[in-house]
Amino acid sequence: MNYGAEVEVTIARVRAEVSRLHAELTRYELVIWTGGNISARVPGADLFIIKPSGVSYDDLAPENMILCDFDGVVIEATPGSNRSPSSDTAAHAYVYRHMPEVGGVVHTHSTYATAWAARGEAIPCVITAMADEFGGEIPVGPFAIIGDDSIGVAIVETLTGHRSRAVLMQNHGVFTIGADAKDAVKAAVMAEDVARTVHISRQLGTPLPIAPEAIDALFDRYQNVYGQSALPTSRR
Numbered sequence: 001m002n003y004g005a006e007v008e009v010t011i012a013r014v015r016a017e018v019s020r021l022h023a024e025l026t027r028y029e030l031v032i033w034t035g036g037n038i039s040a041r042v043p044g045a046d047l048f049i050i051k052p053s054g055v056s057y058d059d060l061a062p063e064n065m066i067l068c069d070f071d072g073v074v075i076e077a078t079p080g081s082n083r084s085p086s087s088d089t090a091a092h093a094y095v096y097r098h099m100p101e102v103g104g105v106v107h108t109h110s111t112y113a114t115a116w117a118a119r120g121e122a123i124p125c126v127i128t129a130m131a132d133e134f135g136g137e138i139p140v141g142p143f144a145i146i147g148d149d150s151i152g153v154a155i156v157e158t159l160t161g162h163r164s165r166a167v168l169m170q171n172h173g174v175f176t177i178g179a180d181a182k183d184a185v186k187a188a189v190m191a192e193d194v195a196r197t198v199h200i201s202r203q204l205g206t207p208l209p210i211a212p213e214a215i216d217a218l219f220d221r222y223q224n225v226y227g228q229s230a231l232p233t234s235r236r
């Protein structure tokens with residue numbers, strides 16, 4: 001299969017990016033062993049790149065990232081196509097089909113966020129970092145079976161119209177979406193950070209709520225003013 005020079009160059013770039021970003025999941029200690037996964041949309045084509053299933057993070061490389069269509073079907077005779085794609089491929093594909101603004105999807109079992117998910121409780125917005133990044137609580141999605149598009153359906157249903165780019169899938173872990181894969185990785189890093197802080201706050205007493213107007217103002221400032229104005233938030 002040849003998609004033409006321009007798309008082939010883009011596929012190569014996305015392969016390298018998805019491979020490289022997996023190192024961020026281990027750097028921030030969001031995954032252990034072969035858990036978790038990242039995918040990225042291929043701009044300009046109905047395709048995405050995702051990691052192979054159950055392969056050591058040390059062995060992930062651009063050439064073993066897997067190219068899939070939006071039904072989650074592996075594109076034959078492309079690099080990496082001899083391996084099985086991530087268990088969550090159908091879920092990621094469902095997100096790309098139904099959320100055209102999403103360019104990247106990340107899944108982790110990061111400890112504190114998954115502890116909240118195991119209890120089926122949304123993380124309340126009680127620290128400014130949450131208001132900044134998520135614009136409110138991090139919601140909970142339902143328990144969903146792994147392997148088909150059930151998780152994707154739940155991600156889309158929970159996050160559509162929600163400011164949060166992270167959802168805690170009940171009894172499972174965290175799924176995040178982003179404008180691109182790096183943005184989704186950032187959401188996964190931040191979700192774990194706030195899950196830990198709010199958990200510790202709960203151990204110390206009762207966290208104080210932030211007024212909805214203040215959450216709105218913080219979210220607006222962080223999304224539109226914070227950092228270097230020449231760059232979109234995902235690249236700052």
Ligand SMILES: O=C(CO)[C@@H](O)[C@H](O)COP(=O)(O)O
Pocket residue numbers: 034035036037051052053054055085086087088107108146
């Ligand atoms: O929990 C799940 C399945 O949702 C995954 O995180 C696995 O732990 C890793 O699966 P692969 O992406 O390696 O198939």
